Amino acid sequence: MAAHVRRVIRFGPFEVDLGAGEVRKHGRRMRLQEKPFRVLEALLEYPGEVVGRDELRARLWPVDTFVDFDTGLNSAVNKVRRVLGDSAANPVYVETLGRRGYRFLAPVEAPPSPLPPATGWAPAAPRITSLAVLPLANLSGDEREDYFCDGMTEALITDLAKIRSWRVVSRTSVMQFKDTRKPLRQIAHELAADAVVEGSVLHAGSSVRISAQLIHAESDELLWAETYQRELRDVLVLQSEVARAIAQEINVALLPDEEAHLASARPVKAEAFDTYLKARHLWNKENGEDRKRAVECLLQAIELDSDLALGYLGLDANAHWLRSPIWKRPRS
Numbered sequence: 001m002a003a004h005v006r007r008v009i010r011f012g013p014f015e016v017d018l019g020a021g022e023v024r025k026h027g028r029r030m031r032l033q034e035k036p037f038r039v040l041e042a043l044l045e046y047p048g049e050v051v052g053r054d055e056l057r058a059r060l061w062p063v064d065t066f067v068d069f070d071t072g073l074n075s076a077v078n079k080v081r082r083v084l085g086d087s088a089a090n091p092v093y094v095e096t097l098g099r100r101g102y103r104f105l106a107p108v109e110a111p112p113s114p115l116p117p118a119t120g121w122a123p124a125a126p127r128i129t130s131l132a133v134l135p136l137a138n139l140s141g142d143e144r145e146d147y148f149c150d151g152m153t154e155a156l157i158t159d160l161a162k163i164r165s166w167r168v169v170s171r172t173s174v175m176q177f178k179d180t181r182k183p184l185r186q187i188a189h190e191l192a193a194d195a196v197v198e199g200s201v202l203h204a205g206s207s208v209r210i211s212a213q214l215i216h217a218e219s220d221e222l223l224w225a226e227t228y229q230r231e232l233r234d235v236l237v238l239q240s241e242v243a244r245a246i247a248q249e250i251n252v253a254l255l256p257d258e259e260a261h262l263a264s265a266r267p268v269k270a271e272a273f274d275t276y277l278k279a280r281h282l283w284n285k286e287n288g289e290d291r292k293r294a295v296e297c298l299l300q301a302i303e304l305d306s307d308l309a310l311g312y313l314g315l316d317a318n319a320h321w322l323r324s325p326i327w328k329r330p331r332s
Contacts, residue, residue: 007019009044009108009109010108010109011093011106011107011108011109012092012093012106013025013026014084016040016041016044018041018044021034021037023037023040023083030083031083032079032080032083033079033223033224033249034248034249035060035072035076036075036076036077036079036080036083038059038060038076039056039060039073039076039077039080039102040080042055042056042059042060043094043102043103043104044104044108046104047104047106047107047108048103048104048105049103050097050100050101050102050103051101051102051103051104052100052101053073053099053100053101055101056073056101056102057073060073060076071211071225071226071227072226072227075225075226077094077096077102080094081093081094091105092105092106093105093106127194128166128194128195128216128250129165129166129167129194130166130167130168130169130192130193130194130195131160131166131167131168131169131193131194131195131196131197131246132168132169132173132174132187132188132191132193132195132196132197133153133156133157133160133168133169133174133196133197133198134153134174134177134187134196134197134198135149135150135153135174135175135177135178135179136149136150136152136153136156136198136199136200136201136210136212137149137199137200137201138200138201139200139201139202140202140203140204145203146281147277147278147280147281148201148203148274148277149200149201149203150175150280150281150284151276151277151278151280151281152201152208152210152235152239152277153171153174153175154171154280155236155239156197156212156239156242156243157169157170157171157174159239159240159242159243159261159262160197160243160246162243162258162261162262163243163247163252163254163258164255164258165247165250165252165253166250166252169191169192169193171284173191174191175284177191184196184198184215184217184220185217185218185220188217188218189217193217194216194217194218195214195215195216195217195223195250196214196215196217197212197213197214197215197246198212198213198215199211199212199213203232206231206232206233206270207229207230207231207232208229208230208231208232208235208238209227209228209229210227210228210229210238210242211225211226211227211228212225212226212227212228212242212246213225213226214246214249214250223249223250224245224246224249226242226245228241228242231270232270232273232274233267233268233269233270233273234267235268235273236265236266236267236268236273237265237266237267239265240262240263240265243262244262266307268305268307268308269304269305269308271304271305272301272302272304272305272308273301273305273308273310275297275300275301275304276297276298276301276308276310278297279294279295279297279298279301280294282294282297
């Protein structure tokens with residue numbers, strides 16, 4: 001059988017295997033996520049030349065994605081530097097050129113002959129079988145927006161819980177850590193979670209921005225971070241994108257029904273979805289009067305958008321309240 005030819009680029013103590021998607025230092029594999037690796041790959045294609053930000057955007061952040069490009073690119077470059085032991089202030093490998101782009105500084109060598117398998121051993125990527133989504137922080141500065149952030153937290157938990165490859169800690173368990181000052185590792189230990197998702201939400205008018213990051217609890221290693229911004233009508237699609245990105249980072253292969261669920265997210269009417277989140281917030285207060293108001297909000301959400309599946313699911317889940325003596329449906 002013919003030897004497998006791989007394109008490997010060497011520089012300093014490093015070698016980058018473009019075929020395997022790996023970075024090795026003295027033969028020891030270094031952990032580098034997919035997006036940062038693709039940034040490094042782009043720079044190595046043109047060593048000594050400027051690779052523009054627009055080129056990187058077109059290559060790695062297509063226009064049909066709703067990711068904060070600046071945050072994503074800066075995060076990716078920082079991860080490349082961290083793996084290479086490089087510095088933005090005194091670069092040896094990756095130089096930043098203002099708003100123009102980046103340049104790979106070191107001389108590179110690309111051997112033409114087949115290479116033997118890499119030697120050395122490196123620990124595998126951390127195994128993650130349980131996740132905790134901590135309450136997303138409210139960046140609006142308005143406590144009246146807490147219902148929206150809590151609702152987005154619950155929605156993300158629901159989407160992630162649909163993926164059976166891991167256990168997702170329940171909303172009830174994670175909400176006790178809202179505004180806590182406990183160290184993340186301690187929180188993860190108390191929740192028996194291998195990794196934690198934390199982040200923030202900014203809801204302003206018809207726009208919503210979510211920043212999220214995935215952290216391995218034991219090592220405190222940042223595994224993934226991204227910022228998404230969309231119109232409120234597309235918020236369900238945004239949530240699905242976050243869930244899919246986390247699954248991809250942990251190398252979870254989605255089953256067909258899991259992929260179908262995430263792909264089924266559709267635009268909603270903004271006012272209807274906002275009313276639905278208010279219903280969830282009221283319901284979680286767990287007292288009779290607030291739960292009565294929650295059902296009223298669910299009915300209102302359905303009136304605003306008859307295609308809002310979440311509204312019907314909420315009513316089905318709380319159907320016993322519609323039969324309870326405490327509830328009397330408002331007259332039309």
